[in-house]
Amino acid sequence: MSRKNLSIALTGSGGSGVMTTGSMLLEAAAKAGWYGYMGRSAGPQIRGGEAAALIRVASEPIESPDDSFDLVLAIEPGSMGRFVAELPLRPDSLIISDAEGGRRSSSLPETPAQVVDLPMKKLAKTVKGGRPNMIALGAVAKMIGLPEASIYPILEKTLKSKGAEALEASWACVQKGFAAGHDLPEFEALPIASESSPGEPGPERWSITGNEAAGLGAVRGGVRFVAAYPITPATEALEWLAGTLPKLGGVLVQAEDELSSINQIIGASFGGTPALTATSGPGLALMTESIGLAVCSEVPVVILDVMRCGPSTGIATKSEQSDLNIALNGLHGDAPHLVLSPNSVSDCVFTTQWAVHLAESMQTAAIVLSDQSLGQTRAIVDRPADLAFLAKRLVPEQLEENYLRYAVAVSGVSPMAIPGQKGGQHTADGLEHTEAGTPSSLPEDHLAQLDKRERKINGFDYGQHWADLEGVGDTAVITWGSTTGPVREALSRLKGQGVDIRLIAIRLLAPERPADMAAALKGIKRLLVVEQSHSKQFHRYLRAAYDLPAETRVFNRPGPLPFRPQEIIEQLADWGTKS
Amino acid sequence: MKGDTACTLLQPKEYKSGVKPVWCPGCGDFGVLGSITKALSGLRIQPENVAIVSGIGCSSRMPTYLNTYGFHGVHGRALALATGLKVARQDLTVIATGGDGDGFSIGGNHFLHTCRRNPDMTYIVMDNQVYGMTKGQASPTTDPNWVQGKLTPSGTGINPFQPLVIALASGANFIARTSSSDSNGTARVIMEAIRHPGFSMVQVLSPCVTFRPEQREWKHMLIPAPAAMEATSDPALAARRLLTDEGVYTGILYQGDRPAYQPKHEPSIDNIAELDEEFQI
Numbered sequence: 137m138s139r140k141n142l143s144i145a146l147t148g149s150g151g152s153g154v155m156t157t158g159s160m161l162l163e164a165a166a167k168a169g170w171y172g173y174m175g176r177s178a179g180p181q182i183r184g185g186e187a188a189a190l191i192r193v194a195s196e197p198i199e200s201p202d203d204s205f206d207l208v209l210a211i212e213p214g215s216m217g218r219f220v221a222e223l224p225l226r227p228d229s230l231i232i233s234d235a236e237g238g239r240r241s242s243s244l245p246e247t248p249a250q251v252v253d254l255p256m257k258k259l260a261k262t263v264k265g266g267r268p269n270m271i272a273l274g275a276v277a278k279m280i281g282l283p284e285a286s287i288y289p290i291l292e293k294t295l296k297s298k299g300a301e302a303l304e305a306s307w308a309c310v311q312k313g314f315a316a317g318h319d320l321p322e323f324e325a326l327p328i329a330s331e332s333s334p335g336e337p338g339p340e341r342w343s344i345t346g347n348e349a350a351g352l353g354a355v356r357g358g359v360r361f362v363a364a365y366p367i368t369p370a371t372e373a374l375e376w377l378a379g380t381l382p383k384l385g386g387v388l389v390q391a392e393d394e395l396s397s398i399n400q401i402i403g404a405s406f407g408g409t410p411a412l413t414a415t416s417g418p419g420l421a422l423m424t425e426s427i428g429l430a431v432c433s434e435v436p437v438v439i440l441d442v443m444r445c446g447p448s449t450g451i452a453t454k455s456e457q458s459d460l461n462i463a464l465n466g467l468h469g470d471a472p473h474l475v476l477s478p479n480s481v482s483d484c485v486f487t488t489q490w491a492v493h494l495a496e497s498m499q500t501a502a503i504v505l506s507d508q509s510l511g512q513t514r515a516i517v518d519r520p521a522d523l524a525f526l527a528k529r530l531v532p533e534q535l536e537e538n539y540l541r542y543a544v545a546v547s548g549v550s551p552m553a554i555p556g557q558k559g560g561q562h563t564a565d566g567l568e569h570t571e572a573g574t575p576s577s578l579p580e581d582h583l584a585q586l587d588k589r590e591r592k593i594n595g596f597d598y599g600q601h602w603a604d605l606e607g608v609g610d611t612a613v614i615t616w617g618s619t620t621g622p623v624r625e626a627l628s629r630l631k632g633q634g635v636d637i638r639l640i641a642i643r644l645l646a647p648e649r650p651a652d653m654a655a656a657l658k659g660i661k662r663l664l665v666v667e668q669s670h671s672k673q674f675h676r677y678l679r680a681a682y683d684l685p686a687e688t689r690v691f692n693r694p695g696p697l698p699f700r701p702q703e704i705i706e707q708l709a710d711w712g713t714k715s
Numbered sequence: 716m717k718g719d720t721a722c723t724l725l726q727p728k729e730y731k732s733g734v735k736p737v738w739c740p741g742c743g744d745f746g747v748l749g750s751i752t753k754a755l756s757g758l759r760i761q762p763e764n765v766a767i768v769s770g771i772g773c774s775s776r777m778p779t780y781l782n783t784y785g786f787h788g789v790h791g792r793a794l795a796l797a798t799g800l801k802v803a804r805q806d807l808t809v810i811a812t813g814g815d816g817d818g819f820s821i822g823g824n825h826f827l828h829t830c831r832r833n834p835d836m837t838y839i840v841m842d843n844q845v846y847g848m849t850k851g852q853a854s855p856t857t858d859p860n861w862v863q864g865k866l867t868p869s870g871t872g873i874n875p876f877q878p879l880v881i882a883l884a885s886g887a888n889f890i891a892r893t894s895s896s897d898s899n900g901t902a903r904v905i906m907e908a909i910r911h912p913g914f915s916m917v918q919v920l921s922p923c924v925t926f927r928p929e930q931r932e933w934k935h936m937l938i939p940a941p942a943a944m945e946a947t948s949d950p951a952l953a954a955r956r957l958l959t960d961e962g963v964y965t966g967i968l969y970q971g972d973r974p975a976y977q978p979k980h981e982p983s984i985d986n987i988a989e990l991d992e993e994f995q996i
Contacts, residue, residue: 166996342994352994356987361803380990385982389802391795392828399792400799403768406786407804429789516996522988555784555800555807558763561732563778563785574734575779575787 139324141172141194142280143202145223146272148211150185153269157211158189159514160273160290164282165193166343166516167290169328173198173481173515177222177696178453186215188222193280195327197517199480199621203702205229206323207279209272211256214243221697225249230321232275234268252320259312265305266312274313281325284314340519346510347373347414349484349520350440351380354412356485357492358527359438360386361411363400365393368452369508370414370442377414394422401437402430406564408554410496410527414440417459418449420503424466427501431471431589433564434542434552436495436502436529440488443507445695455508456695457617457668463503464646464677470586472593474502475646479604479620481515486523487643490601493525498592499552505645509618509698535559540571544584548592593647602644605656609636611711612657615666616642616674619699623666626704637708648681662711663688666704670694722759727752730762732782737773741931743895743921744774744841750895750919751781751810751839753902758909765808768797770822772814773848774841774921791822794829794838801834805977808909809836816846819855819876826878829914830885835975837908840878841895841921843930851926863926879968880957882916883950888971889915890953892964895922896934900965907967913975920962940964948972 144161148154155176162174172193179185192202204224210216210233216223225231229249234256244251254275256268277287287310295303344352351373354362362381364374378388386409391397394415401411415423420441430437443459445451463475474494478487488504495502532539532551541562543550550571553560567575568582576582604620607627615623620641627637640656657663663685667674675690691699691707730752738744755765765783769775771790778785784807788796797811818826818840829838844861846852853864855876862870879890889911893901901919908915920937922930940960946967947953953969984990 163996341996342991343996344994348994352990355990361799363799382979383983383990384987385980387802387978387980389798389978392824395792396795396798396825396828399788399795400802402788403786403796403799403801404803405799406796407766407800407807409803411799411803426789426792433786433788519991519995553784555766555804556763558761561762561782561784563767563787565779565787566789567787573779575776 139326140196141192141198141202142207142323142326143205144191144193144276144280145205145208145219146189146191146211147208147215147219148187148269149215150181150187152211152215153267154187154189154211156294157269157273158191160287160294161276162191162193162514162516163290163343164277164286166341167286168282169338170194170326171197171341171516173513175201175509175513177219179218180453186218188219190222193326198625200625201622201698201700203700207232207276208249209276210234210244211268211272217243217245220245220247224700232320254316254320259316260309263305263308263312265301266309267306270306270309271313271316274310275317275320277310278314278317279320280323284311341516342519343514343516344481345372345512345514346478346481346484346506347442347512348376349481350414350478350488350504350506350511351376353485353488354438354492355380355384355386356523357489357525358410358496359412359492360384361401361404361409362388362413363391363397363404364388364413364415365391365397365419367416367419369444369512370416370440373414373440373442373511394419395426398423398426398437398439402426402435405435405437406555410436410492412438412440412492414442416442416444417446417462420459420462421466424462425468427473428467428469428471429566430501431467431473432566432568434499434589435564436499438488438491438495438502438504440504440506442511443505451696453508454696455618455668455698457507457619458670458673458694459505460645460669460673460677463505472590472647473500474498474593474644475505476502476644477505477617477642478510479617479641479643481510481513482517482520484510485520489523490525492527494596496527496529498549498596499529500589500593505617507618532557532560541573542569542571542585542588544571544588548588548590548595598644598649602642602649602652603656604639604641604643607631607636607638609638610659611662611708612638612640612660613664613666613704614640614642614678616645619666619668622699622701623704626701629701630705630708645677650682653682657682657685660685661687664707665690665692666699667692668695668699722761724759725756725762727756730755730782732780734779736780737776739925741924742773743843743923744777746895746898747774747839747841747901747919747921748777748780749898750901750905751777753899754905754909755783757902757906760808764806765810766800768800768809768811769793770813770817771848772817772846774812774814775817777812791817792825793817794822794825797836798829798832798834801836802978805835810909811836811838813840815840815842815844815856815878816854819878827881827885830882830887830916832976833886833888833913833973835912835914835977837905837915837917839905839917839919841919842878843921843923843927845923845926847923847926877957878918879916880954883953883957883969886973887916888913888973889967890969891916891967892918892920894933894937894965895919897965904967911970913973937963937965940966940968944968946970
């Protein structure tokens with residue numbers, strides 16, 4: 137059977153350059169015509185500590201980790217130990233390790249895999265300024281069938297700031313590694329699916345991270361103001377936006393804290409500029425009071441939450457789907473708002489852009505729940521499609537006398553005058569207010585405005601995008617966010633064996649869509665809920681919001697370990713879905 | 716917009732919304748409301764080009780009473796919200812208003828960083844050394860021996876926050892103190908504050924007649940700074956004065972010329988599709 141994909145991990149200790157090596161390997165694979173991605177796993181150290189680049193290259197687009205790794209390059213043998221749980225291996229998996237790099241026998245963890253030596257340190261020492269990671273890059277390129285020459289332009293690009301000597305040293309190491317690779321086991325080269333026919337270019341492919349994709353979706357949707365405070369693992373989205381917004385006439389302000397971030401974007405949006413902030417769980421917690429303000433004052437804002445393991449500082453560098461509760465229910469008072477979640481790196485573009493469009497259309501707050509495993513993963517994907525979703529706010533064209541900012545419109549969306557518009561003066565208020573925006577403690581005003589703010593969100597036409605519904609059959613898996621990738625791959629494998637199971641991947645988590653969900657669940661007798669949360673937050677949400685089949689079970693666990701397709705297949709096995 | 720003589724001259728009262736304030740009779744904030752309308756009228760800034768931003772507290776009710784754009788947000792965050800608005804809309808006149816609790820306690824961090832960042836806007840703090848809306852607790856500027864505070868019946872025992880000294884140390888470039896009882900004088904200072912290119916901090920001592928009735932005496936205690944103390948641009952001299960004037964001198968006490976925080980907005984690409992390039996393989 138010809139192989140369609142390969143999973144490769146590079147592990148190293150601080151400064152060994154595993155992330156750089158992994159990125160170059162992924163880029164070379166992309167240039168060769170493959171798809172793939174690289175996830176990151178790191179300890180809490182700012183610099184140093186151990187790090188692992190988790191790579192999968194494939195002939196076709198992929199969104200999930202595989203069940204196990206085919207190849208591990210332990211650039212320092214001692215670095216592999218802390219990733220053992222994240223690196224499932226088979227008896228035919230290979231570990232390439234450096235006997236001279238350390239105490240090999242004791243420092244390599246116990247695994248079923250075969251171990252092969254590659255004297256990376258020794259080979260690197262033969263080159264002035266040579267480094268073992270570049271030996272590893274050459275060797276692995278040879279083992280997986282990448283042409284040696286394809287590495288040079290990538291080195292040139294990556295090392296251009298380091299000078300000619302560094303480039304030459306690295307290139308010499310790659311060549312030595314490549315030569316050494318002749319003596320190592322070779323993997324059958326992957327077919328190239330991105331060519332529509334041999335030699336013909338296939339669809340345009342991109343190399344993009346989930347954090348960049350969310351940033352791109354934001355600016356495509358019209359965001360031109362961002363205020364934010366740095367936080368792992370959202371920072372790269374901000375860094376990308378900081379470089380990009382000025383090109384578009386926009387601006388990013390580094391705020392003094394998350395309380396400032398959220399209020400700055402409310403201010404900018406009040407001024408008519410679509411605005412976003414990005415953060416992670418602790419930052420979202422700080423922002424919740426003011427998200428309530430955005431809801432009450434009806435000022436559109438988008439909050440991107442790149443989730444990590446919580447509570448508190450938790451595991452700041454690793455993924456978990458445990459901010460669902462706070463995103464859905466963390467606001468005080470009755471505060472209807474939007475919660476969305478992308479289900480792949482590529483979908484980060486779509487979902488964030490859609491969130492901007494929805495927030496602006498309904499003049500409310502939208503929380504987008506991405507996570508570390510999407511945000512910090514670089515993926516080779518087909519170019520994300522251009523979307524028609526743009527920020528389009530209902531602004532009065534002509535202002536008549538007695539303009540009512542919070543007029544109780546049938547749709548719930550009332551025209552929002554922007555500062556500078558004569559006759560549109562009003563006070564946007566977090567105090568309950570009359571239609572004019574004057575503070576009011578009267579029960580009838582409170583009820584009218586609560587109804588208005590709920591109606592605009594519940595009555596909106598979300599079309600088909602509220603969820604991805606795939607497949608046929610009377611059994612379904614329901615999931616959301618980054619766990620969708622492994623579920624999709626599991627169901628695709630089962631389909632290949634003649635077993636049909638449906639997928640329900642919810643993109644719009646709030647407001648609830650009871651009629652849509654009832655239609656999606658029609659004919660489903662058995663339902664498996666898959667989520668990465670210790671307390672089954674998603675299952676509790678589903679139970680509260682929807683009528684689920686009597687035969688519903690949950691497959692959950694906390695982060696940071698990702699779900700793997702085979703695990704999901706096993707969960708479905710005794711439901712008569714084994715082929 | 717720093718005032719536009721081509722615009723219609725509106726009378727101060729035309730800047731009022733007509734909504735009746737919730738303030739107690741005799742509250743100093745009435746005077747400040749009047750001073751703001753006089754300043755806007757004097758500068759001929761049209762109401763639709765002004766945004767008044769506030770947090771929570773008696774004085775934070777200000778936006779509702781003005782016929783300008785306004786934002787009445789959450790407690791302590793007025794400066795952050797105003798900064799976002801000003802950075803996104805540099806054409807607007809942005810004024811943040813609030814009290815000592817809102818600005819120096821719950822909003823203290825934003826106060827420091829707004830002084831430091833120096834966006835071109837004006838901050839009017841109506842300081843009455845008490846939380847009035849929650850009915851009489853000590854604020855950051857309360858004297859340590861004030862024993863009427865319901866949460867601190869033996870006094871706070873801690874030294875008051877010195878907002879103007881902190882403003883100076885944090886980088887504010889326009890620092891003034893006025894008395895709400897001097898409506899015209901306060902209006903003149905607010906006009907100068909709005910004209911100042913950068914962050915301008917105006918502390919208005921504004922009595923709380925309900926919980927601090929003794930503050931009615933402020934109008935006799937506060938005195939214009941001597942001519943020799945007119946606005947200095949020397950921060951060291953300003954620091955010495957602010958530390959030693961016992962909080963009684965009014966006027967513009969410091970004015971520097973540090974450039975305002977105004978990120979540029981000229982796009983360098985015509986088509987957003989040009990962003991695709993960096994991702995293409």
